[in-house]
Amino acid sequence: MLGMCREQLREIGGHGxxxxxxxxxxxxxxxxxxxxxxxxxxxxxxxxxDESAAVQFEEVxxxxxxxxxxxxxxxLMLAAQKTARHRQWRILGIYHxxxxxxxxxxxxxxxxxxxxxxxxxxxxxxxxxxESRCWRLDEDHQFQExxxxxxxxxxx
Numbered sequence: 001m002l003g004m005c006r007e008q009l010r011e012i013g014g015h016g017x018x019x020x021x022x023x024x025x026x027x028x029x030x031x032x033x034x035x036x037x038x039x040x041x042x043x044x045x046x047x048x049x050d051e052s053a054a055v056q057f058e059e060v061x062x063x064x065x066x067x068x069x070x071x072x073x074x075x076l077m078l079a080a081q082k083t084a085r086h087r088q089w090r091i092l093g094i095y096h097x098x099x100x101x102x103x104x105x106x107x108x109x110x111x112x113x114x115x116x117x118x119x120x121x122x123x124x125x126x127x128x129x130x131e132s133r134c135w136r137l138d139e140d141h142q143f144q145e146x147x148x149x150x151x152x153x154x155x156x
Contacts, residue, residue, distance in 0.1 A: 013129030016097030093118030
């Protein structure tokens with residue numbers, strides 16, 4: 001289960017709407033007590049997917065554009081890691097949008113996912129954010145859906 005406040009989820013949906021028809025992306029920072037993860041802060045990122053990123057992910061052949069792919073700059077990942085460590089948090093996971101597609105991981109998402117992360121996907125159809133779903137890899141490197149626990153956010 002991944003806990004977060006409704007405002008954080010709205011922030012992610014708004015990010016997806018602003019970047020439509022491109023995928024948005026960002027990081028989820030927070031706490032993890034060994035059983036439950038709690039998002040404390042959402043870190044929007046610029047979708048750094050470009051031709052040089054495409055070369056690094058050369059196994060990705062279809063839809064090799066920001067409309068269907070995203071990547072986060074390593075500098076932002078490092079800054080997020082330092083910030084999380086300083087606050088005694090961790091990077092819990094990554095969010096991204098699927099423009100005009102369901103909030104279900106693609107094969108590309110699965111192939112490049114890290115097992116320790118949560119993956120929150122928001123579906124953005126015709127520029128309007130809709131359903132959000134959260135996923136995590138199992139020991140067979142297959143995504144399993146994780147429930148989202150939403151609250152009003154007074155403590156986040």
